Amino acid sequence: MKNLKVYLIKASAGSDYSEYKKNTGGPPQNIFSTAAATPKNVAIEMTDEVVGMKVNYKSDADIVAIFMSTPDAYKAYDIARKFKEKGKTIVLGGLHTKFMQEEAKANCGTILVGEVEGIWEELLNDFRNNQLKPKYERTTPIDLAELNPYPLNIIDPAHYDYTWSVVVSRGCPYSCDFCLVPEFSPRYRMRPVKNIVSEVKAAKAWGIEWCELHSDNLTVNKKYAMELFKQLKPLNMNFYAETTIKISEDDELMKAAAEGGLKMILVGLETISKAALKEQNKGFVNPDKMKEQIEKINSFGIKVISDFLFGFDDHDHNIFEDTYQHTKDFKLEEIFPHLLIPFPGTKTYEKFDNDGRILTKDWSKYDGTHAVFQPKQMMPEDLENGTYWFWQKHNGFLKNALKSLLGRGL
Ligand code: SF4
Known part of the structure; x- marks a missing residue:
């Protein structure tokens, strides 16, 4: 056969x-x-x-x-x-x-x-x-100890500019309304550190210098994260990862992360509206502290990038200028502004759909540049134009550092 x-x-x-x-x-x-x-x-x-x-x-x-x-x-x-x-x-x-x-x-x-x-x-x-x-x-979450390493010999790592990715954890203990992670991976699970180390070593042997520690929330379990960074340190690699701004509250953790090779993190700051953060179940992000938190992380040699979303119910016409004024002095490497995307499967989608506020189910428009739902306090085109305005304002002074960073510009 x-x-x-x-x-x-x-x-x-x-x-x-x-x-x-x-x-x-x-x-x-x-x-x-x-x-x-x-x-x-x-x-x-x-x-x-x-x-x-x-x-x-x-x-x-x-x-x-x-x-x-x-x-x-x-x-x-x-x-x-x-x-x-x-x-x-x-x-x-x-x-x-x-x-x-x-x-x-x-x-x-x-x-x-x-x-x-x-x-x-x-x-x-x-x-x-x-x-x-x-x-x-699959109805039961897999034990991540069972994962095999990603194959390095099918798609040439050159396609990713020799930036690789190794699974560290799946799921997130938080449950933000607009996020698909808790709906797709209902339980936070961590992979054995030794498996991660051996996969990173194999990637390094392939000529890879930058590696994503793939996780939706890398540092939420401090004990595990500390052990991971300790074991990664001797590999002398450059890592980036996704976590939350809460990492800024723990000097010991940031020190260990930096020593382990973590050079950059993506955090979801999302919005400067406290009401929107609370409504979305992400109240642990505090707009009043964002600037100092970013600088604190930077002081350990870790760069920060973040997205900012527009279109929450608390947002009115002023949100674009207000967000610009609030964030323009942030020491972020990159800001990714986009419209709130109510992905099917999220609580946000369910709410908008139940309220008759979904304007289109043309999925090609669910890309962060189109208003696919009726905003509460402005017209859809105002939301699109405002987000674009914010992008232009920030793009004026923020260099595209991520690309240069991943291009070994560090
Ligand atoms: S937005 Fe981030 S913190 Fe919130 S559930 Fe998703 S992964 Fe977790």
Whole structure:
């Protein structure tokens, strides 16, 4: 019997949201985790459209598995249709699939819902036995000790400018209304430190100097984070990661992080509106302290980048100028301003939908540059224009430090 071959594709519509993702992360978790979970006797081909790779429609794979976020859904369906015409078995996975299952099912043979480990192997077995089910769903969170390392030999790390990514944890103990993380990964889990260290070592041997410690909240468990930084220190690598501004409250943790090689963090400061932060269940961010917190983190040699969102119910016409005045002296390396995106699956989406405030379900517009919902205190076009105004104002004086940093400019 011929060996099975799978083709894993990360779809990208090339939106601003994809560009943001491209700039804030290395290899995407969905296709790389699926590749890592693929049995050794199955051949793998991979394409990441986010970094400009082109889909190979001549692929001889038996199964084409396409992963999508919401703004990339139509692109994923288009890829699926073209492969379906060639008689391939199509699988859809990723965040959008989990939260729009019926829509995804209509565009493929079967869907992967939730974390892929375990269900992907089951799907491959069923395919071999001609017993493919319409849906494979993981309902219990996987023990991260079971994760295999990301393969380094399928997509050339040069596509990521030799910036790699290693899974550290999944989930987040917080539950912010606009965030998909708690809905997709319901429990915060950490991977054994020794597994992370060995994967980072392998990446280093491949010539990689920068590595994302992939986590939605890297430092929430101090004991674990301290051990991780201690074990990473001898590797002499450069790391960046996502965490919360709460790291600024702990000097010991920041010192250990810096010594372990953490050079930059992405934190979600989100907005200067206390009412909006409270409403979104993110009250631990305090706008009055942001400036000093950033400077404190900087004092340990760790750079900070953050997004700022516009369109919360507390925001009126003044929010753009007010945010600019409040943040213009922040020592951030980069600010990513965008409109609030009510991703399907979030509490924010549910609320807006129930209130009849969702203006469009054209998913291609869920990219952070379009008002896809009716703001409470302004017109949709004012929200778009105001966010663009803020972006221009900040872009005037903030250099694109992330790219230069990742380009070894440090
Ligand atoms: S926004 Fe950040 S802190 Fe809030 S739930 Fe998501 S990952 Fe956790």
